[in-house]
Amino acid sequence: MTFIPVILILSTMFLLSSSRLRTVIGVVAMQGLFLGLLPLLKSLDHLSLSIIILSLSGIIFKGIVLPLLMLKVIKETGIQRDVRPYVSYGASLPAGVLLLAFSAWLTIRMDFPAGTSLLIVTMAMFMMFIGLFLMISRRLAIMQSLAYLVLENGIYALGIGISLEVPLMVELGILLDVFVGVFLMGNLVFHLDREFQHTEVDGFILSDEASEGDSPKL
Amino acid sequence: MTGWNWLFPLAALILAPLLPGVINKVKAFFAGRRGPSSFQLYYDLAKLLRKGSVYSHSTTLIFRIAAPLILACTAVALLLLPWGGMSAPVSFAGDFILLLYLLALARFFLVISALDTASAFEGMGASREVLFSAMAEPSLMLGFLVLILHTGSTGLSGIASGIGFNDWQSSAPVLLMIAMAWFFLLLCENSRIPVDDPNTHLELTMIHEVMILDNSGPDLALLEYASSLKLWIFGGLLINLILPFRLDNLIYQILVFIPSMFIVSLLVGITESIMARLKLITIPKVLVGSAALGIVALLVKLVEYYQ
Numbered sequence: 428m429t430f431i432p433v434i435l436i437l438s439t440m441f442l443l444s445s446s447r448l449r450t451v452i453g454v455v456a457m458q459g460l461f462l463g464l465l466p467l468l469k470s471l472d473h474l475s476l477s478i479i480i481l482s483l484s485g486i487i488f489k490g491i492v493l494p495l496l497m498l499k500v501i502k503e504t505g506i507q508r509d510v511r512p513y514v515s516y517g518a519s520l521p522a523g524v525l526l527l528a529f530s531a532w533l534t535i536r537m538d539f540p541a542g543t544s545l546l547i548v549t550m551a552m553f554m555m556f557i558g559l560f561l562m563i564s565r566r567l568a569i570m571q572s573l574a575y576l577v578l579e580n581g582i583y584a585l586g587i588g589i590s591l592e593v594p595l596m597v598e599l600g601i602l603l604d605v606f607v608g609v610f611l612m613g614n615l616v617f618h619l620d621r622e623f624q625h626t627e628v629d630g631f632i633l634s635d636e637a638s639e640g641d642s643p644k645l
Numbered sequence: 646m647t648g649w650n651w652l653f654p655l656a657a658l659i660l661a662p663l664l665p666g667v668i669n670k671v672k673a674f675f676a677g678r679r680g681p682s683s684f685q686l687y688y689d690l691a692k693l694l695r696k697g698s699v700y701s702h703s704t705t706l707i708f709r710i711a712a713p714l715i716l717a718c719t720a721v722a723l724l725l726l727p728w729g730g731m732s733a734p735v736s737f738a739g740d741f742i743l744l745l746y747l748l749a750l751a752r753f754f755l756v757i758s759a760l761d762t763a764s765a766f767e768g769m770g771a772s773r774e775v776l777f778s779a780m781a782e783p784s785l786m787l788g789f790l791v792l793i794l795h796t797g798s799t800g801l802s803g804i805a806s807g808i809g810f811n812d813w814q815s816s817a818p819v820l821l822m823i824a825m826a827w828f829f830l831l832l833c834e835n836s837r838i839p840v841d842d843p844n845t846h847l848e849l850t851m852i853h854e855v856m857i858l859d860n861s862g863p864d865l866a867l868l869e870y871a872s873s874l875k876l877w878i879f880g881g882l883l884i885n886l887i888l889p890f891r892l893d894n895l896i897y898q899i900l901v902f903i904p905s906m907f908i909v910s911l912l913v914g915i916t917e918s919i920m921a922r923l924k925l926i927t928i929p930k931v932l933v934g935s936a937a938l939g940i941v942a943l944l945v946k947l948v949e950y951y952q
Binding site for chain 1: 816817818819822929930933934937938940941944945947948949951952
């Protein structure tokens with residue numbers, strides 16, 4: 428049981444030091460698959476229909492549909508990697524370690540209902556923090572949407588860690604929201620790429636201005 | 646069984662030079678060559694011990710005493726190494742700190758003797774050695790911290806005898822993370838391929854070899870011997886962590902642990918054969934990653950502890 432949270436923590440750690448978009452999408456997809464399996468494994472002895480639906484929808488949306496959407500976007504825009512993040516890859520890893528320590532401290536200090544798996548909660552908080560961190564520390568719009576997915580994975584995991592019974596409808600609602608969000612983001616990135624020539628967020632200058640020569644294409 | 650545990654440091658003193666030989670044999674096998682004999686280091690040591698030493702005019706007393714001191718530190722560190730269920734010849738609470746510092750003392754003398762030669766290349770190697778070892782040490786210390794939390798014992802022997810089959814069943818991920826970090830540490834500390842190439846003779850890229858460039862004759866023999874003992878120590882730490890056999894019988898202990906030393910060097914040989922040497926500037930990143938692995942293991946252990 429401890430294997431999945433540990434794998435998810437390590438893969439989230441790995442996200443901090445990988446610049447290739449394809450790798451990041453692969454890791455996020457893998458996280459989606461493991462997160463989908465988590466509710467199944469947590470309640471193997473008392474399976475119910477709602478848990479199976481939760482698990483399947485997690486696997487399908489987070490593990491397959493959203494990563495494929497993202498892959499389509501990078502294929503259309505031709506972006507390969509985030510070369511110059513605001514926070515360098517070398518400095519991101521220590522920051523990630525600090526965030527993990529903070530989420531462990533937070534989890535230990537908080538009071539959770541009985542039966543809560545502290546490890547899963549730590550992992551969930553860590554994924555949420557890393558999602559937020561990646562959102563502010565990466566330059567490419569598509570990397571930031573992937574960070575949003577990591578953040579959402581964290582929220583999903585927090586729900587699983589604390590309880591399994593309540594959140595089916597809530598989770599499905601969130602999943603739909605995320606799907607729409609990522610769908611829109613994918614479209615947005617595609618159009619941004621066309622309009623502004625590149626998708627670095629501080630390079631959003633209209634093509635006409637850029638062609639005048641004050642912003643080099645990266 | 647008291648007294649018999651002195652057998653292990655003795656075995657290490659006799660068998661340690663075989664480990665680099667096995668590694669070279671494996672590498673030769675992968676390259677499709679026959680390779681030098683596994684006993685090559687013994688021949689080299691015998692040859693070097695018969696030669697005289699040449700000392701540069703720029704060296705001082707430090708350079709002359711360094712090699713014996715390094716061997717002495719490493720050999721004493723060997724006495725602290727436990728073997729599974731059997732405790733080390735010398736063991737007390739907190740002896741892992743002594744082990745760390747003995748190895749650090751050996752490294753300190755290696756580094757200042759390299760600086761003592763006043764050669765630019767050796768200074769470069771010394772600077773790299775210090776940088777990389779400073780970044781590698783946290784993962785060893787963090788691993789020990791996790792194992793202390795896990796076994797509740799602060800001595801190396803207590804830690805080694807406290808990890809059994811049950812622990813690998815209950816908290817395999819944590820132990821696995823430490824084992825991975827320690828394997829990388831073994832490669833780094835013993836200047837093996839992803840970090841340093843022991844065969845290279847290009848001073849610009851090497852770390853350990855460049856520091857012993859000026860040593861010759863018996864001094865070089867002592868240093869080569871000390872580095873094979875160091876490989877034995879790190880291999881022993883890894884085996885104590887990984888092998889869950891805790892047998893009280895001396896014969897079984899010998900039958901299990903000494904072959905597994907050679908399995909570790911087999912693994913090192915395979916790693917060297919299938920991996921390329923890392924770019925020098927990426928090594929610190931990988932070392933930070935391995936330390937991060939240790940911290941993750943520690944935090945997971947802490948969270949489980951509070952569960």
